[in-house]
Amino acid sequence: MPESSSRKKAAYIPPPAKSSGPKVNPPWFVPVMLTLMVVGLLWVVVTYLTQSQYPIxxxxxxxLLIGFVFIIAGFGMTTRWR
Known part of the structure; x- marks a missing residue:
């Protein structure tokens, strides 16, 4: 009976190396995030204090919706903060 031929394995090629350093945010990211949350909070406070007559x-x-949109946008940015 003939002997079966052996299968040749392909040489192992390691996956490409990932970037060495951690990703960082641009310098404007944190100030914008905090500003959005503070502006939203102030917007809601002014709305309550003026019985919905101001800021617009x-x-x-x-x-109130406008103020909460600012706050949610700021908190949404916190999910991308590194």
């Missing part, structure tokens, strides 16, 4: 007159309770 005439849109009443929509001022």
């Amino acid at each position: 007159p005439g849109i009443s309770q929509w001022n």
Whole structure:
């Protein structure tokens, strides 16, 4: 009976090396993140203190939504902070 031929394995090639350093945020990232959260907080406080007349007159309770959008945008940036 003939002997089966042996299979040749391909040479092991290691995966490419990953970047050596950790990724960092640009210098403007943290100030923008904190500014969005503070502006949103101040917007909501002004809306409550002026009984929804300001910061933008005439849109009443929509001022709260605008303030919360600023706050949520700031917190959304915290998920990308390194």
